[in-house]
Amino acid sequence: MAPVEKAKKVAKSAKKGKKHPVNSYLKGGVLRYSKAQMYKRRALYRLKDKKHPVVQKEKVPIKKANYPTKTFVKKRPGKANFSEHKRNTRHNLKPGTVLILLAGRHQGKRVILLKTLTSGLLLVTGPFALNSCPLRRVSQRFVIGTSSRVDLGAFKVPEHLNDAYFRRLKAKKQKKGGEADIFAAKKERFVPNEQRKKDQKEVDSALLKVINTHPEGKFFKKYLQNMFALHSSQYPHRLRF
Amino acid sequence: MPFERFVQTGRIAKASAGPLKGRLVAIVDVIDQNRVLVDGPLTGVPRQEYRLNNLHLTKYRIKFPYTAATRIVRKAWVDSDLKAQWKVSPWSVKAQNICKRSQLNDFDRFKLRYAKRQRNKLLTIAFNTLKKRTKSDGTPRILKKDRRERLRAEKAKKPKK
Numbered sequence: 215m216a217p218v219e220k221a222k223k224v225a226k227s228a229k230k231g232k233k234h235p236v237n238s239y240l241k242g243g244v245l246r247y248s249k250a251q252m253y254k255r256r257a258l259y260r261l262k263d264k265k266h267p268v269v270q271k272e273k274v275p276i277k278k279a280n281y282p283t284k285t286f287v288k289k290r291p292g293k294a295n296f297s298e299h300k301r302n303t304r305h306n307l308k309p310g311t312v313l314i315l316l317a318g319r320h321q322g323k324r325v326i327l328l329k330t331l332t333s334g335l336l337l338v339t340g341p342f343a344l345n346s347c348p349l350r351r352v353s354q355r356f357v358i359g360t361s362s363r364v365d366l367g368a369f370k371v372p373e374h375l376n377d378a379y380f381r382r383l384k385a386k387k388q389k390k391g392g393e394a395d396i397f398a399a400k401k402e403r404f405v406p407n408e409q410r411k412k413d414q415k416e417v418d419s420a421l422l423k424v425i426n427t428h429p430e431g432k433f434f435k436k437y438l439q440n441m442f443a444l445h446s447s448q449y450p451h452r453l454r455f
Numbered sequence: 456m457p458f459e460r461f462v463q464t465g466r467i468a469k470a471s472a473g474p475l476k477g478r479l480v481a482i483v484d485v486i487d488q489n490r491v492l493v494d495g496p497l498t499g500v501p502r503q504e505y506r507l508n509n510l511h512l513t514k515y516r517i518k519f520p521y522t523a524a525t526r527i528v529r530k531a532w533v534d535s536d537l538k539a540q541w542k543v544s545p546w547s548v549k550a551q552n553i554c555k556r557s558q559l560n561d562f563d564r565f566k567l568r569y570a571k572r573q574r575n576k577l578l579t580i581a582f583n584t585l586k587k588r589t590k591s592d593g594t595p596r597i598l599k600k601d602r603r604e605r606l607r608a609e610k611a612k613k614p615k616k
Contacts, residue, residue, distance in 0.1 A: 314561070324561075362562040430566075437565045455561045 301334035306359040310366040313338060314442045314455070317356040320347045322441040326364060326421060333377045341418040341425075344438045348406070349414055351380050360455040362437070364428055369420045375413065460512040462491060464521040467537065468510040469546075475500055477550070479541065480510070481532065484522045492522070496529040497538070515540065 236255055237247050247255065307313070311327045313336070325338040325347050336354055340347035406414075428434045444450065460466070466482045480493035480500050491510070494502040502525055519531040532538075541547050559567065590596045 312562075360561045362560065433566055433569065434562075436569065437562055440565060442561070452557075453561075453564075454558065 297333070299334075301330070301332075303330045303334070303336075304354055304359060306361075307336065307354055307357070308363070310364045312360045312362045312364070312438070313352075314358040314360065315347070315352060315356065316358060318352070320350070322443060323347050324360075324438050324440070324442055325350075326438070327359075328366075328371045328375075328417070331377050335377070337371065337375060339414070339417055339421065340438065341421045342414050343418045343422060344435060349375065349380075349410070349417060351377070358442075358450075358455055362434075364421075364424050364434075366424060369424060372413065372416070460514060462507060462512065463516070464523075465516045465518055465531070467513045467515040467517065467541075468493070469513060470500070470505065470509060471511050472509040479513075479537075480505065481517060481519075481528055482510075483519075483528060494525055494528045496525050497532050513541075513544075513546070 237245055237252055240246050253259070307327060307330070309327055309329050313325050313327050315321050315323050315325060315338075320340075323340065323345050325340050325345070328337045328339060328349075331337055331351065333351075334354075335351040336357065337349065338347070338352055338357075339349045342348050425431060425434055425438070462482060462485055464482060464484065468480055468482060470476055470478050470480060475495075478495055478498045478500050480495040480498065482491045483494045483502065484492040486492060486504060489507055490504050491507060492502065493500065493505045493510070515535075515537055517528075517531045517535040517537060519527050523531075588596050588598065
């Protein structure tokens, strides 16, 4: 091997590190070495009898141009009804989570999330026995979800507590012919009917049982009874809930 | 009062800004007026240049020659018992408490407030009774109630005729 290495070194020194192409053009576009000469110089006869495995390429059918002769009007998908919209509930809002209500009549109260209704609204309750927040629908926008949770376990929200159940009753329209007394029409106050009272009681009793099984049941009850508030130097974006 | 904490080799400092905020580092070399070379082999701080603006000097110092290798800084750090000293220092305790407080969730905050309220109730009662039974000059005040009770006790002691 030693002489070969020596030869290599000599060759290198001769070339001075530069690489020249073996063949080059003479004047008039004629190559210095013919094809046969190059065959010799490159020692291509080494490869003469070697056989390379032939790799067959997959035949891709040639796409034929297909131009329509008529311009079609593209069909637009119909707008989905509100009831068909996709609802996304925040991932931390799971049944049994304690929520802090941020707006409305019960703002500041800590309530328990029962389930998400098909309209995307959250069904919550105080329970009523603890903080007088009844069964109610709330938008998730007006709610802070806390990390404290009760295990609802076997408790199931009655099927009939759905969106239709909570719908607002519309006032009857006045007759067309009769003279309408604008001032007589008073805003009717909401009064819970017997059905609602009954449902509230059922849900409350079940929830209170669940709350009592909470490892810190005594404090947890007090926690739900107390209102949430921020005091000075408390910033909601810096707090953990 | 003379200065006691200097920017010097071996001075332990606390990073006050950046991704390494809150970690302890040792000053290895002073680059210029504003920057130093720091190293924190035990606090997960790789050797790097740090701005002095972003360092708070502590009272602790460990001994090693300037520009010492990380390996030597580590050895000096371990040998100096710095970890234990820092842990009980008021600065560290305060930082730990702040951290604890920030980790509280809503329910924990409620419980804390509740406990405080209970404690304050007891304190107020104790304070008010003391106040009632102390004159403005600090001497104990004897209430009518006490006198009555004392008399009653004396009466009970006397044998009945």
